[in-house]
Amino acid sequence: MSEPQTHPVLLLVSRRAKPGHEAEFEWLMAEFITAAKVFPGCLGAQLVHPGDDEAVEDTLYHALMAFKDAGSLEAWQQSAERAAGTASIAPYIDGPAVVRGISGLAHWFQPQPGPKQGQPPRWKVAVVTWLGIFPTVYLLFLLLGEVLAPWSLFARIFLLTVLVVIIMTWGVAPQLTRLLRPWLFPSATPKLKGASVNRSP
Structure with a gap:
């Protein structure tokens, strides 16, 4: 459940x-x-x-x-x-x-279905979030800066933050987490070389 x-x-x-x-x-x-x-x-x-x-x-x-x-x-x-x-x-x-x-935004970093995985450290989540948000905000400012200039400060921040959340949620974040998954979710139980397994008859 x-x-x-x-x-x-x-x-x-x-x-x-x-x-x-x-x-x-x-x-x-x-x-x-x-x-x-x-x-x-x-x-x-x-x-x-x-x-x-x-x-x-x-x-x-x-x-x-x-x-x-x-x-x-x-x-x-x-x-x-x-x-x-x-x-x-x-x-x-x-x-x-x-x-x-x-x-x-928390669900960006939820483990995928499959073998149980722990949550990544918060500092890793912060790094990946910044890697996505920085270029996204920079690009939005380049594309919309002049268009939004006449708007009030609140309206500009409102629109930009909504766009950032949408772009991150359905575009940038899934790609980053897929690309960096080995780093975000390293195997917690690495296989031991040379280990033998006893099987009951």
């Missing part, structure tokens, strides 16, 4: 406000975020407003919520507080909400 997830998880919910109803949407979303922040197991919640570029009329908002584990997230998703908040916001939403769950 598998153990429940105990690492933090992120929930990213994107909703587009109906044009002309942004004020009502923001007011109700502020109440929704407040309810999420005080919910048991919630580590924090924040509403990200559309970009400040006046040339682009966008009404897409992002709510980012962090929970201590998958069980806390599930409890929030099934709660009366969330149901009431979602119902109050529904009349001011243009189109369906887009919900994305982003797992914590």
